[in-house]
Amino acid sequence: MASSVPGYAETAMSADSNTKHRGGGWITFPFMIVTLLGLTIASWGWLLNLIVYLIEEFNVKSIAAAQISNIVSGCICMVPAIAAVSADSFFGTIPVISVSAFISLMGLTLLTLTASLDSLRPQPCETASSLCQSPSKIQLGVLYTAITLASIGTGGTRFTLATAGANQYEKTKDQGSFFNWFFFTSYLAGAISSTAIVYTEDNISWTFGFALCVAANLFSFLVFISGKRFYKHDKPSGSPFTSLLRVIIAAIVKRKAVVSTNKKDYHSESTVIPTERLRFFNRAALKQGDEVKPEGIHNPWRLCSVEQVEDFKAVIRxxxxxxxxxxxxxxxxxxxxxxxxxxxxxxxxxxxxxxxxxxxxxxxxxxxxxxxxxxxxxxxxxxxxxxxxxxxxxxxxxxxxxxxxxxxxxxxxxxxxxxxxxxxxxxxxxxxxxxxxxxxxxxxxxxxxxxxxxxxxxxxxxxxxxxxxxxxxxxxxxxxxxxxxxxxxxxxxxxxxxxxxxxxxxxxxxxxxxxxxxxxxxxxxxxxxxxxxxxxxxxxxxxxxxxxxxxxxxxxxxxx
Structure with a gap:
């Protein structure tokens, strides 16, 4: 697959020599894509068949099982936002992916144990009887812990991996190409899970099916860790949301100020001048009185840079x-x-x-x-x-x-x-x-x-x-x-x-x-x-x- 990526063959060797200096480039592509493939197979492998597992192995009613599946699916889609904030603000994408993949591995391992150990499941329903034994609190506790860990791990890697992969490239064209391969790999892994893994769980055994998910997760985790020396590591610079909030507050505080057209009236960290769109927020970067001290110190909640204002506008637009x-x-x-x-x-x-x-x-x-x-x-x-x-x-x-x-x-x-x-x-x-x-x-x-x-x-x-x-x-x-x-x-x-x-x-x-x-x-x-x-x-x-x-x-x- 990697050999079909535009420019991969030509740039891999040169990228290898450059990684000693800055990292990144197409040499990181196989590590990122293989990691994505394995983690997606693992996550879809248990999620797609969760309703059936709850009904058949834990005697959960169909409507309740569907509700649990809905909650899990929704949470998995929301967790990436938390992982993204953590990556942008504090840790960077590579550590977040590593930790999330390990958490997912722990969750899948525990889920496999619920399928393999009879003590972690209720007794199956009697044939031709509507009476079924409900799972105990301990059994439900282990099950929900496994699902929670697997969900957090899945959500923490899903789109953070997309960012980490795109960060390896300088050109917009290369980043766009990576996103295409990111989605191709995601859908291919989904197709594998919804056929091979689900068939294994339904027709061979839940233990073997979940074990395949564990193996895919473990393999991906090892591949991702082994490629760390090639990656370009992004450096978080604190919470970007604090900067956005500062722009709002500074603009409101100076709402009565007249917006200037002279770039010298604005606080800028470079030669950037404020754009005319959403001009109200330009007030956040407008210098007034003695807001900027001779030594360059200023109150960041009253005076923002033009760059911060334009970043805020980009989000709003x-x-x-x-x-x-x-x-x-x-x-x-x-x-x-x-x-x-x-x-x-x-x-x-x-x-x-x-x-x-x-x-x-x-x-x-x-x-x-x-x-x-x-x-x-x-x-x-x-x-x-x-x-x-x-x-x-x-x-x-x-x-x-x-x-x-x-x-x-x-x-x-x-x-x-x-x-x-x-x-x-x-x-x-x-x-x-x-x-x-x-x-x-x-x-x-x-x-x-x-x-x-x-x-x-x-x-x-x-x-x-x-x-x-x-x-x-x-x-x-x-x-x-x-x-x-x-x-x-x-x-x-x-x-x-x-x-x-x-x-x-x-x-x-x-x-x-x-x-x-x-x-x-x-x-x-x-x-x-x-x-x-x-x-x-x-x-x-x-x-x-x-x-x-x-x-x-x-x-x-x-x-x-």
């Missing part, structure tokens, strides 16, 4: 785009849930002896994303650059993802309408409520949504990483994970709202109108795309550069 990302990801989360329900009432037979598990249908999205990340990185993006003389900007990639997402929802609605028509005409498989319609009809919309994710997920991470202040880069890449966590809950809430206000989502979807749900998502997607286009039109890039020409690029999605 990206918030509207982040809202668009939330409204983009929520329909995807809903689709992946509803697709499983659709798959359950469609013909999943492939030949006389094999039946596709409904939960495995989502693998199509993962594989599609993997494939098109490669296509984009190796063919589409270079072709676009050769054709136009410019590289595809992060906002253009995200916007393209919006379009594919809307198209996927529309195709899924059409497929569901066709399925409901077949049910209405009575074309069902014998003695069942399953429509005489192959589940393969769901593959095209899943492929389309995978293509969209190949555009917008790497684009979102690259945008935040490049545009956020350098001191907040770990925080920037964790935003995507936080957004996914938010969407996980918003999609659940939206489904609940639709169930309460319409008859479209009954327990038996053969008597509902899931196609109408998708058309609502299409309308919402179109409105969100319009909102995103407006935001991207007014947005001006702060750090984006064409490394081939070393020229500033300020094109937005609307200029494509």
């Amino acid at each position: 990206i918030i509207p785009l982040a809202l668009a990302i939330i409204f983009l990801s929520t329909p995807i989360a809903m689709q992946l849930s509803l697709i499983v329900l659709q798959g359950l009432v469609m013909d999943r037979r492939l030949g006389p002896h094999f039946k596709i598990p409904a939960g495995s249908v989502q693998v199509i999205t993962l594989l599609s994303t993997c494939l098109f990340i490669i296509v984009n990185d190796r063919f589409l993006y270079p072709f676009y650059q050769k054709l136009t003389g410019k590289f595809l900007t992060p906002l253009q990639r995200v916007g393209t993802g919006h379009v594919f997402n809307i198209l996927s929802m529309a195709v899924t609605a059409i497929v569901e309408a066709k399925r409901l028509k077949i049910v209405e005409n009575g074309h069902l498989l014998e003695s069942s409520s399953v429509a005489d319609m192959s589940v393969l009809w769901l593959f095209p919309p899943l492929v389309i949504v995978g293509i969209g994710e190949a555009f917008h997920f790497p684009g979102n991470v690259a945008l935040c990483y490049q545009e956020f202040p350098e001191s907040m880069r770990s925080t920037a890449t964790s935003i995507t994970s936080v957004v996914i966590g938010i969407c996980f809950y918003t999609s659940t809430g939206l489904i609940d709202l639709i169930q309460r206000t319409t008859a479209w989502l009954p327990d038996d979807i053969n008597h509902g109108r899931v196609d109408n749900v998708y058309w609502v998502l299409v309308i919402g997607g179109v409105l969100n795309l319009g909102y995103f286009l407006v935001c991207s039109w007014v947005y001006k890039y702060r750090n984006l550069k064409d490394d081939d020409h070393e020229q500033e690029v300020s094109v937005s999605l609307s200029s494509s």
